[in-house]
Amino acid sequence: MFKIPSTDFSRNTPKEKTRFKLMTVRSEGQFNTVVYETQDRFRGIDRRDVVLMNPDDIQNNGWQENDRVTVKTETGSMTGQILVAYPIRAGNIMMYYPEANVLVPRTSDPQSRTPSFKSVDVTVFPDD
Numbered sequence: 001m002f003k004i005p006s007t008d009f010s011r012n013t014p015k016e017k018t019r020f021k022l023m024t025v026r027s028e029g030q031f032n033t034v035v036y037e038t039q040d041r042f043r044g045i046d047r048r049d050v051v052l053m054n055p056d057d058i059q060n061n062g063w064q065e066n067d068r069v070t071v072k073t074e075t076g077s078m079t080g081q082i083l084v085a086y087p088i089r090a091g092n093i094m095m096y097y098p099e100a101n102v103l104v105p106r107t108s109d110p111q112s113r114t115p116s117f118k119s120v121d122v123t124v125f126p127d128d
Helices: 055-060 099-103
Strands: 018-025 050-053 068-072 077-085 092-096 120-126
Touching (some): 018 099, 068 099
Parallel strands (some): 018 092
Antiparallel strands (some): 018 120, 068 120
């Protein structure tokens, strides 16, 4: 059985590389990997180069909404992403699929044979 390790990423050190759990999501104007429009009416977002983050996580890390950040994993990184405050559980972030696929490891759960698109360990840090 696939087991997701429990890690508390809500206590990061401000202004350093900080760790979060990433989940990738589709937007309202999307079918599978085909994006028909950049606006996501479900979430009130009008672009796709965003990191949806808990407002307390933004503040606790010394960041501000609309700051540009880099999100990195062992498989890749995305720079110039815009922080957007969103009511997501602290210690977690959301980014749009398929853009964030570069961040998802190519390993899969042995039982379901699916990648971990909803639970990826990432670091987030401000762009210089």
